[in-house]
Amino acid sequence: MERKELCRVHYHFGEFGNYSLVVRTDHSSQNVSCNIVINQEPVNSYLPIFFAFLIYTGIFTMLALGQFCINIEPIRNWLYKKMNPRETDRLINSELGSPRQTDSISGDLPPGVWRTGPTVPRLRSLDTFRGLALAIMVFVNYGGGKYWFFKHQSWNGLTVADLVFPWFVFIMGTSTALSLSSMLRRGCSKGQLLLKILWRSCLLFLLGIVIVNPNYCLGPLSWENLRIPGVLQRLGCTYLVVAGLELLFAKPLPDSTSVEAPLPSVRDLLPYWPQWLFMMALEVVWLCLTFLLNVPGCPRGYLGAGGIGDHGKYPNCTGGAAGYIDRLLLGEKHIYQHPSSSVLYMTTVPFDPEGILGTINSVIMAFLGLQAGKILLFYKDQHQQIMLRFCVWSIIMGAVSAALTKCSTEEGAIPVNKNLWSISYVTTLSSFAFALLLLVYGLVDVKRVWSGAPFFFLGMNSILVYVGHEIFENYFPFKWKMRDTQSHSEHLAQNLTATSLWVIISYVLYRKRIFWKI
Structure with a gap:
C-alpha cells in the first residue's frame, strides 16, 4: 500500500498545552490544509529560570555591595567601634564570599596567585574554571530543572549538559602540566612521581567503581552486573596516559622567564614534538577502529544511534565500533544499560x-589542556602572550571543528557527538575551553576584577564535591518529595538548592582549610 503525505506542519508546541490538528480537504481543488488549533494555552516554562536568575543576581549584588561598603574607611572604622575587632577582621578578610588571601598566599605574591606549598604558585583562574565546570555538572546530574537543554543530547549535537565533563578533563590536563613541573623543580624524582601518578589513577578508577555501581536497596555490589566504565574511571585512565607521557619528557623549568630559547614563539611546542606524534598516532588508532573495523551486522564506519534511527535499518548497531568494542571486551552487562539514545531512538x-574507544579522544582533550598549562609555564607573567595563545588555539580548534562538521549537526564527516566522544566533539569543546579559560584568566588573574567566588571553592575541593554529590544525591536536604513532579518550578528549586548547598559546603571546608586531594 502506497503511503501519501497529506501535509507538513512546522509548529513549536509549548509545555502543558492542549492542541488539535485539523485536516480539511477542498473537494473542488483536492487541496489538503492542515492547521494547529490551541485548545488550552501552554505555560511559560522559562519563568522559573528567570526568577531564579533574579534571586541569584540579587544575592550576588548584595554581597558585592557589602564588600564595597566594608572597603570604605568610615564604615570600616565604624565596624571596629561597634563590633569585636577580632570578629571584624574575620568579616573583612572573608570578603563576603571571596577567599581570604592571608590564608593561602604570602606577602610576596600578587593577589591572583596562590600557594599550595613553600614555593608553588597557584593560579586562581584554574580552580575557578574547574569549579564552574563542576557546578554545572552537579546541577545537571541532579536534574537541571528537567529542562531539555540541561539533559545530554540523545545523539549528535550539543546541549549545556554536554559541555562540562570535557572541560573538567581539559583543566585536569592544565593542572597536570603545572603540578609536575612544580614537583620536578622541588627535586622530586621521576620514579616518585610515577608512583604518585599510578596511585592517583588507580584511586580514581576504584572510586568510580564504588560510587557508580552501588544500589543499596538491591544489595551489595555484584560482579555479575558491575558497570566498569564511568566518569571517574575515564578520568583515571586519561590522567594515567597524559601525566605519564608528560613525565617522560618533562624537565624542570627555571623560575625566570627571561631565559633565551631558540624559536621563542614556539618554545611551548618544539621540545615536545614526540608527545604530539604520540597523540597523532592515538588519533589514527581511533579513526581506523571507528571507520575500518568490521562490526557484525553493521555498515563499516557507522556513527548512528541504531534503534529506529536511519529508518530502523541497523537497530543493534548503536555507536558502531565504539559500542561493539565495549560489548566484546567488557560484556553487555558491564556497560551502561540506559543510554540517552534509548528514549528517542528506542535502542x-x-x-x-x-x-573504551571514546577514552582515546578523552586523552586528546586532556593533552590540549596540558598545552594550555605549558603556555602558562613558558610565558609566565607575560599576560598578553598567554591570552593571545589561548585565543589562537581556540580559533584553530574551532576551524578544525568547522571542517569536520560543516557547521551542522548531521551533515559533516564526523558529527559532534558526546556519546561517542568524536574528535569533532573534542575540538569543539576544546575551542570553547580555551576561550573560557582566556576569559576567566583575564578576569581573575590579570585584571583581578573577580575573585573567582563562588566557583573557586568548588574547584579547590572538586573530587570531594563530585563524590559527595553522587553519594548523597537521594538524601535530604539535597532531595525531597515533590508535590508536583511535572513542575519545572519545583525541580529547578530542588536542583538549585542542592547545588547551592555544595557551594556552601565547599566554602566551609575552604575556611576550615580542609582539602581532599588524591
Whole structure:
C-alpha cells in the first residue's frame, strides 16, 4: 500500500498545552490544509529560570555591595567601634564570599596567585574554571530543572549538559602540566612521581567503581552486573596516559622567564614534538577502529544511534565500533544499560558513553589542556602572550571543528557527538575551553576584577564535591518529595538548592582549610 503525505506542519508546541490538528480537504481543488488549533494555552516554562536568575543576581549584588561598603574607611572604622575587632577582621578578610588571601598566599605574591606549598604558585583562574565546570555538572546530574537543554543530547549535537565533563578533563590536563613541573623543580624524582601518578589513577578508577555501581536497596555490589566504565574511571585512565607521557619528557623549568630559547614563539611546542606524534598516532588508532573495523551486522564506519534511527535499518548497531568494542571486551552487562539514545531512538542494546574507544579522544582533550598549562609555564607573567595563545588555539580548534562538521549537526564527516566522544566533539569543546579559560584568566588573574567566588571553592575541593554529590544525591536536604513532579518550578528549586548547598559546603571546608586531594 502506497503511503501519501497529506501535509507538513512546522509548529513549536509549548509545555502543558492542549492542541488539535485539523485536516480539511477542498473537494473542488483536492487541496489538503492542515492547521494547529490551541485548545488550552501552554505555560511559560522559562519563568522559573528567570526568577531564579533574579534571586541569584540579587544575592550576588548584595554581597558585592557589602564588600564595597566594608572597603570604605568610615564604615570600616565604624565596624571596629561597634563590633569585636577580632570578629571584624574575620568579616573583612572573608570578603563576603571571596577567599581570604592571608590564608593561602604570602606577602610576596600578587593577589591572583596562590600557594599550595613553600614555593608553588597557584593560579586562581584554574580552580575557578574547574569549579564552574563542576557546578554545572552537579546541577545537571541532579536534574537541571528537567529542562531539555540541561539533559545530554540523545545523539549528535550539543546541549549545556554536554559541555562540562570535557572541560573538567581539559583543566585536569592544565593542572597536570603545572603540578609536575612544580614537583620536578622541588627535586622530586621521576620514579616518585610515577608512583604518585599510578596511585592517583588507580584511586580514581576504584572510586568510580564504588560510587557508580552501588544500589543499596538491591544489595551489595555484584560482579555479575558491575558497570566498569564511568566518569571517574575515564578520568583515571586519561590522567594515567597524559601525566605519564608528560613525565617522560618533562624537565624542570627555571623560575625566570627571561631565559633565551631558540624559536621563542614556539618554545611551548618544539621540545615536545614526540608527545604530539604520540597523540597523532592515538588519533589514527581511533579513526581506523571507528571507520575500518568490521562490526557484525553493521555498515563499516557507522556513527548512528541504531534503534529506529536511519529508518530502523541497523537497530543493534548503536555507536558502531565504539559500542561493539565495549560489548566484546567488557560484556553487555558491564556497560551502561540506559543510554540517552534509548528514549528517542528506542535502542535496545546497552551503550556506554564512557567506553573504551571514546577514552582515546578523552586523552586528546586532556593533552590540549596540558598545552594550555605549558603556555602558562613558558610565558609566565607575560599576560598578553598567554591570552593571545589561548585565543589562537581556540580559533584553530574551532576551524578544525568547522571542517569536520560543516557547521551542522548531521551533515559533516564526523558529527559532534558526546556519546561517542568524536574528535569533532573534542575540538569543539576544546575551542570553547580555551576561550573560557582566556576569559576567566583575564578576569581573575590579570585584571583581578573577580575573585573567582563562588566557583573557586568548588574547584579547590572538586573530587570531594563530585563524590559527595553522587553519594548523597537521594538524601535530604539535597532531595525531597515533590508535590508536583511535572513542575519545572519545583525541580529547578530542588536542583538549585542542592547545588547551592555544595557551594556552601565547599566554602566551609575552604575556611576550615580542609582539602581532599588524591
